[in-house]
Amino acid sequence: MKERKLLWVLLVMLTALFLAACTANEDAGEAPENTDTTEEGNGEDGEAAEETPDLDGKTLYINNGQEPTSFDPSVGFDQLSWDPLNNLMEGLTRLDENSEAAEGVAESWDISEDGLTYTFHIREDANWSNGDPVVAEDFVFAWKHMLDPETASAAAFLAYYIEGGEEYNSGEGSADDVNVTAIDDKTLEVVLIQPTGFFLDLLTNPAFFPINHQVAEETPDWYAEADTFVANGPFMLDSWEHDSEMIFAKNPEYWDADAVNLDYVHFSMVNNTNSQYQMFQTGELDTASIPPEMSDELIDGDNVFIGESGGLEFYRFNLTEEPFQNKKIRQAISYAINRDDIAEYVVKQGVEPAYGFVSPGFTAPDGKDFREENGDLLSFDPELAQELLEEGMQEEGYDELPPIVLTYSTSDVNQAVAETMQNMLSENLGVDVTLENQEWNVFAEAQQNLELQFSRSSFLNDYADPVNFLESFITDSYMNRTGFSSEEYDELIEKGKSETDEEQRYEYLYEAERILAEEMIAMPIRYYNVVVLEADGVEGILRHPVGYFDLKYADKTE
Amino acid sequence: MKHMLKYILKRLLIMIITLWVIITLTFILMINIPGSPFNSDQSSNATVQANLEAHYNLDQPYYIQYLLYIKSIVTFDFGPSIKQPNQTVNDLLSRGFPISFELGIITIAVAVVSGILVGIIAALRHNGFLDYLTMGIAVLGISIPNFILATLLIQQLAVNLEIFPTATWRSPAHMVLPVLALATGPMAIIARLTRSTMLEVLTQDYIKMARAKGLSPWKVIFKHALRNALMPVVTIMGTLFAGILTGTFVIEQIFAIPGMGRYFVESINQRDYPVIMGTTVFYSAFLIIMLFIVDIVYGILDPRIKMHQKGGK
Numbered sequence: 001m002k003e004r005k006l007l008w009v010l011l012v013m014l015t016a017l018f019l020a021a022c023t024a025n026e027d028a029g030e031a032p033e034n035t036d037t038t039e040e041g042n043g044e045d046g047e048a049a050e051e052t053p054d055l056d057g058k059t060l061y062i063n064n065g066q067e068p069t070s071f072d073p074s075v076g077f078d079q080l081s082w083d084p085l086n087n088l089m090e091g092l093t094r095l096d097e098n099s100e101a102a103e104g105v106a107e108s109w110d111i112s113e114d115g116l117t118y119t120f121h122i123r124e125d126a127n128w129s130n131g132d133p134v135v136a137e138d139f140v141f142a143w144k145h146m147l148d149p150e151t152a153s154a155a156a157f158l159a160y161y162i163e164g165g166e167e168y169n170s171g172e173g174s175a176d177d178v179n180v181t182a183i184d185d186k187t188l189e190v191v192l193i194q195p196t197g198f199f200l201d202l203l204t205n206p207a208f209f210p211i212n213h214q215v216a217e218e219t220p221d222w223y224a225e226a227d228t229f230v231a232n233g234p235f236m237l238d239s240w241e242h243d244s245e246m247i248f249a250k251n252p253e254y255w256d257a258d259a260v261n262l263d264y265v266h267f268s269m270v271n272n273t274n275s276q277y278q279m280f281q282t283g284e285l286d287t288a289s290i291p292p293e294m295s296d297e298l299i300d301g302d303n304v305f306i307g308e309s310g311g312l313e314f315y316r317f318n319l320t321e322e323p324f325q326n327k328k329i330r331q332a333i334s335y336a337i338n339r340d341d342i343a344e345y346v347v348k349q350g351v352e353p354a355y356g357f358v359s360p361g362f363t364a365p366d367g368k369d370f371r372e373e374n375g376d377l378l379s380f381d382p383e384l385a386q387e388l389l390e391e392g393m394q395e396e397g398y399d400e401l402p403p404i405v406l407t408y409s410t411s412d413v414n415q416a417v418a419e420t421m422q423n424m425l426s427e428n429l430g431v432d433v434t435l436e437n438q439e440w441n442v443f444a445e446a447q448q449n450l451e452l453q454f455s456r457s458s459f460l461n462d463y464a465d466p467v468n469f470l471e472s473f474i475t476d477s478y479m480n481r482t483g484f485s486s487e488e489y490d491e492l493i494e495k496g497k498s499e500t501d502e503e504q505r506y507e508y509l510y511e512a513e514r515i516l517a518e519e520m521i522a523m524p525i526r527y528y529n530v531v532v533l534e535a536d537g538v539e540g541i542l543r544h545p546v547g548y549f550d551l552k553y554a555d556k557t558e
Numbered sequence: 559m560k561h562m563l564k565y566i567l568k569r570l571l572i573m574i575i576t577l578w579v580i581i582t583l584t585f586i587l588m589i590n591i592p593g594s595p596f597n598s599d600q601s602s603n604a605t606v607q608a609n610l611e612a613h614y615n616l617d618q619p620y621y622i623q624y625l626l627y628i629k630s631i632v633t634f635d636f637g638p639s640i641k642q643p644n645q646t647v648n649d650l651l652s653r654g655f656p657i658s659f660e661l662g663i664i665t666i667a668v669a670v671v672s673g674i675l676v677g678i679i680a681a682l683r684h685n686g687f688l689d690y691l692t693m694g695i696a697v698l699g700i701s702i703p704n705f706i707l708a709t710l711l712i713q714q715l716a717v718n719l720e721i722f723p724t725a726t727w728r729s730p731a732h733m734v735l736p737v738l739a740l741a742t743g744p745m746a747i748i749a750r751l752t753r754s755t756m757l758e759v760l761t762q763d764y765i766k767m768a769r770a771k772g773l774s775p776w777k778v779i780f781k782h783a784l785r786n787a788l789m790p791v792v793t794i795m796g797t798l799f800a801g802i803l804t805g806t807f808v809i810e811q812i813f814a815i816p817g818m819g820r821y822f823v824e825s826i827n828q829r830d831y832p833v834i835m836g837t838t839v840f841y842s843a844f845l846i847i848m849l850f851i852v853d854i855v856y857g858i859l860d861p862r863i864k865m866h867q868k869g870g871k
Contacts (some may be wrong), residue, residue, distance in 0.1 A: 070644045077600055152613035154596070157603045171604045223643040242645065242653060243816035244727065268726060270814035274709060275725045278717050280660055441593030441829055448597075462601050496572040 012438045022145035047405065048543040050331045055247065057263025060538065060556050061286045063268045063276045066439045067243045071223040074146035075210040077154040079548065082206040084267060085246060088231040089209040091189070092139070093119050095552075099361075099464065099544040101200040105134055105210065105255075106188075115500045116194030122186040127210050129236040129255040136182035141213035144168075155207035158462060161199060192499035197505055198465035205463055234260045234552040244269060250460050261540070261555040277533075284333035286556065292413065295348040303534050305352045308361040310461030310546035311528035312469065313408075313417075314354070315348075317521055319483035321404045321453045328392030329401075330520040333454075334378055335385035336423060343526045346416050350531055354524035355379065357513050358466040361545035365502040366465045370466050374510045378524065382428040384527060389429055404433040409443040417525065418456070447481050457481070460528065465547040467508045473516060484521040491536040565596055569853075573846045580842045581835070595640040595829040614831075616641055627835055630640030636836040641828045647836035654818030655840075657727060658810070661817060665737050669798075670746040673750070674791070677752025678779065682758060692742055692749065705785060705808040708739035712812075722765035725814040736813045740806060744798055748791055755787040785859075792859065796852035797847075801845070 005446035010261035036477040064084060070076035071085055087508035099309045100133065106120040126134040146153045159167040162180060167173025179191035192199060202208065211526035212230045216220050222228040234256070235248035248265040252256065269283075270276040273291040280288035290298050298304065317324040317333075324330055352360070362370040384450040393401060394552040406422065418435050425431045433454070438446065447455050461468050472479035474490045516522070528542050537557040542550035594601070594611045611617045615626060630636050636647035676696070680689045712735060716724040722734050759765065760783055768778045808821040818837065825833035 054813070067642060069642055072644070075643055078598070147611045150613070152606075152609045154598070154600065154602060154610065156609070157601070157606050167604070171610065221644070240647075241816075243593070268814065270725055271820075272725075272812045272814065275712065275812050275814060278712050280722045281717050282720060402829075438591075438821070441597055441827065442591070443596035445592045447595065458599055459601075460599060467602070472601075479601055497771055526591055 001006070019310050021430065034121060044188075048444070052322045055264040055266065058556055059259065059264040059266055060262050060551065060554060061266045061284065063270050063279070063285055063288065065276075068246075068267050068269050071237075071481055073211065073223075073231065074151055074155060076151040077207070082548045084100075084246065084248070085206050085209070085371040087233055087551045088229075088237055089206070089233040090254075090534045091203050091205070091208045091210070092122075093203045094552075095540060095542070095544050095550065096236075096441060099542075099547065100363075104204070109200075112457050116192050118190050118192070118199065119183070120188040120190075124186065124189065125255045126232065126254065129231045129251050129253050130215070132212055132214060133185070134210060134212075134232050135185045137185075138210035138213050139188050139208075140180050140182050141207060141216065142211035143180055145211060147178060147212035148175065148414075155462075158202060158205060158207050159360050160200070161192050161194070161196045163193050176378045178281060194246050194379050195500040196497065197502050198463060198467070201465060202463045215496070217425065218400070219490050221382070222326075235265060238264070244543055248359070256552070260552060262551060266550055270502075277348050280533055280535070283535070286538050287541070288533045290349065290533060291530055292349070298533070299348070299350050299531070301533075303536065305530070305532045305534055305541075305543065307530045307532075307543045309528040309530045309546040310359050310361055310464060310468075310486050312354055312357060312359055312459050313525045313528065314357075314457050314459070315421075315451075315525065316447070316455050317481050318450055318455075319521060323392070323398065323404070323488065324453065325397060326396050327519060328388045328395065330523075332385045332387075332389035332392060332429060333425065333431075334451055334520050334523045335381045335388065336431075337424050337523070337525075338380045338428075339378075339379070339525060340360055341422055342417055343423075346420050347413060347526055351529050352527045353518050354526050357522070357524055359545070360460075360470055360525040364506045369507075370506070372504075385429050389431070395517070401431060404431065404454055405436050405452075406433045407436045407438060407443065407446075407452045409552055410437045411440075414456055417527070421482060449482055457522065460527075461546040464544075466506075466513070467493065469498065470509060470512050470516065473521065477515070480482050482521045484519065486515070486519070566854075568633045569578055569850055573850065576846055577839070577842055581626075581627070581839060584835065584838045585826050588831060589623070590618055591826075591829070593829050595831065597829075616831075624848070630832070631835070636832045639825075639833050640657055641825075641830045643727055647832050650821055650833065651836060651840055654816060654821060658817035658819060661733070661736060661740070661810075661815060662799070665740045665802055666691060666744070666799065667739040668737055669748060669799075670795075672741075672793075673745040673748025674752050674784075674788075676749040677754060677783070680749065680753040681756035681760065689753075693735050693753065696746035696749045699742045700750075702742070703741055703807070705812060707742060708735070708809055708812045711735045711739055724734060725773055725812070727815045728814070734811075736815060739812075740802065740809050744802070747794070751790050751794070752787055756783060759783045759787045782857060789859065790858055792852060796848045799848050825861075850865075 004517065033049045066080055068076055068081040068084055069078055070081055071088070073085060075268055076085060077327065090104045092104055092106040092109070093101040096102040096182065101392070105122055105126045108121045109500045110119045111117070120136075120137060122134060128134060143159055145151055146156050147159055147165050149169055149171050155222055156169045160169070161179060164173050164179050168175055168178050173406075181189045184188050209371070210232060212222075212232075215228070215230050220227050222553060226237045226246075229237040229240075231237060232254070234251060234254050236251040238247040238249040240246045246267040248267070250260050250263050254260065268276075268279070273289060276288050278293070279285040290304070299306075299507035301546065313448060314466050317330050321327055339355065343351050343353040355378050356374060357377075358370050358374070360369055360371040362372055364370050389401075406418055416435060420436075422435055424431055425433055443455070446452050447457070459469055461474065471477065471486055471493050473482065474480070474493050475485040489512060492508045492515070496505055496508040496512060499508060532543070534541070539557070540553040540555045542553065545548070594616075595614070596607055608617070615623060618626070630802050634648070638644075638646050639650060642650070647735045664665045676692050712724055713736060715721050723729075723732050738805060765778060765783055773781075807823045809815070810817045810819040821833055822837050822841065824830070825837060
């Protein structure tokens with residue numbers, strides 16, 4: 001009897017397991033059907049699946065880290081989405097080999113004398129991957145889609161330079177008031193609120209990519225799957241298995257298809273730095289990043305690409321909390337920090353220390369680099385730091401410095417930098433600061449609410465103009481987060497955005513940056529950079545200081 | 559049978575209440591963690607933030623948000639993920655779960671079969687060389703975290719010897735390393751558990767009796783001893799099942815397996831509220847059902863338990 005019972009139990013368990021396994025397989029088989037997989041049987045984890053999908057033609061294997069947030073150009077406001085999207089689509093302008101805005105979908109443009117009206121002439125041979133021509137209406141549709149409050153685009157503020165843009169986005173205006181018009185199929189006119197010297201550069205940003213309005217009206221979520229996605233860039237979306245891989249194929253409808261060398265680009269989604277490096281070692285990936293702990297070993301290798309990246313790591317002072325209402329005390333802290341050592345021994349990865357706010361790589365109208373032109377605005381000077389601290393304390397009538405808490409978001413590198421700064425302040429200034437780390441999101445919230453005294457920050461450029469960063473510190477800006485407010489500064493930034501004479505405009509920005517350094521409301525630490533391992537034979541990948549990587553000219557020789 | 563039905567109904571009711579308590583607690587915890595899904599390194603401004611909050615109903619009072627969550631759970635439609643607005647939470651779960659499940663089932667099969675076998679062998683060779691060897695390995699298996707094992711396995715078997723692919727989830731060959739990394743720990747636990755209960759059972763009178771009757775050693779072990787020795791193993795199976803089947807974040811991340819493990823962890827870091835709710839409800843329901851099944855199986859395996867339940871009423 002007992003045996004029979006046991007047998008029965010085992011039987012039930014086995015059946016359950018078997019059924020479960022079956023349903024699992026059914027589901028696993030279903031997923032790829034939604035996406036248009038080119039390789040047969042890739043979804044059935046069985047016989048036909050290969051180790052690395054061998055695509056018939058010249059294929060570049062790269063890693064996107066994770067699933068893109070969204071391929072809706074208005075919504076996917078991050079590198080995960082915009083790196084790939086930059087290769088599927090093209091705006092009116094596109095960054096060239098020198099990282100300058102050049103003709104993209106637009107073959108030419110006219111700018112009115114007051115610098116407010118831009119008229120773009122779209123190429124006759126610019127087509128979508130489904131064969132539709134790219135028309136002016138596609139841009140009107142896309143930009144109004146971005147500004148529609150219902151879309152809730154995180155990038156929408158980039159389009160506030162367009163007349164009526166901010167009003168529509170904030171719900172005060174309507175779509176009709178946004179001053180962008182399709183004059184005819186191939187002519188687009190847009191009116192700005194003020195002359196904006198960097199508007200052509202701004203247009204290279206994926207947020208300004210067109211949307212095929214006929215497709216979008218028929219299929220509102222056209223961007224979610226490979227079979228409905230329409231591209232107008234060098235590549236088109238061949239297949240997309242969510243959370244696993246994407247395959248881009250050369251787009252024969254692209255106006256400059258002859259310049260495209262690769263037949264396919266295969267994107268993996270490997271989010272672990274060690275795993276992706278190991279895949280690079282075995283040849284499963286053609287490019288990879290360097291795992292932080294292997295920096296010393298690999299950074300000087302032959303196949304390492306190191307490039308500038310528009311962005312800054314810095315620390316914010318909270319001007320509403322003691323003792324940082326005092327300028328001299330803020331300056332003293334800054335002078336006590338040895339940025340060379342932090343860059344070289346702590347952050348590593350070939351980064352450059354920051355002695356200004358605007359990172360290198362922004363070309364002024366005279367052809368020189370903004371950074372070189374405005375020079376070093378800070379230095380490491382422990383003696384001066386001591387003096388300033390004493391003067392500052394005297395001004396405030398402090399016998400003893402109020403306690404300082406330095407806060408950073410939890411990460412190994414952030415912690416290492418914070419501990420180094422703590423040491424430097426103690427040694428060079430005799431000031432003991434307390435360290436505090438917080439989970440990133442908690443930290444971001446507290447910093448936004450001015451609850452932190454002295455806290456780590458980072459900035460990555462959205463577009464290639466110094467004003468992008470400098471604008472953060474105007475009064476009541478969402479990005480301010482210091483309590484800083486200066487009429488003089490606000491005015492300089494306003495002029496730095498609207499001045500039509502480019503040389504004069506840069507003068508305003510130089511001045512603004514000097515004020516920022518003099519007031520020392522934020523303390524630069526180091527600039528960001530891009531470090532990529534590239535396999536032998538991989539060439540032609542454009543990596544711009546600001547912007548998203550471009551595979552249009554990429555090639556791979558065996 | 560009537561008792562059984564009544565018992566199951568009662569359990570179902572308790573399960574629903576448990577689930578409701580979990581949902582409510584999760585919601586309360588969720589709205590109390592500082593931060594927002596819209597914090598990012600990117601530039602932003604106040605209008606854009608307000609639009610985003612309105613889009614996801616986060617500008618509504620908490621009780622409305624709570625009711626919306628309850629509604630989404632009852633209709634089993636959690637809406638779109640905030641961090642991947644292309645995808646609904648249902649998409650994420652229905653895509654990720656089968657993969658985690660597949661990985662989990664294989665892992666459990668490997669862990670249970672090899673764990674029990676190793677346990678039996680160790681028990682039979684009690685204090686012998688094989689016993690020390692297998693238990694030594696088992697202690698190692700329990701103490702080495704699976705992510706370290708995973709990295710070691712990749713470095714040796716994928717990079718140096720090039721036997722298996724490094725990562726991603728495409729073919730059976732891709733499954734070997736993650737299954738090994740994931741199965742070693744549970745296997746060691748099961749082996750030790752089996753060994754100790756086996757040792758206990760083997761000294762019992764009825765085993766001596768069976769031997770005395772002249773039954774073959776294998777018959778004694780598999781028919782008489784193992785059956786009782788398996789009870790503790792069944793006990794831990796419920797949690798083990800739920801834990802492994804719903805994905806393990808670290809292993810899935812290391813091997814770039816598109817399972818659902820990472821949604822548990824990342825949704826919380828990113829404050830992706832619909833995904834937090836969706837995964838929590840899913841995981842809790844799964845765990846509760848698993849424990850329920852284990853209880854039923856337990857009752858069938860060991861009649862004493864059923865008696866106790868009858869007595870309890």
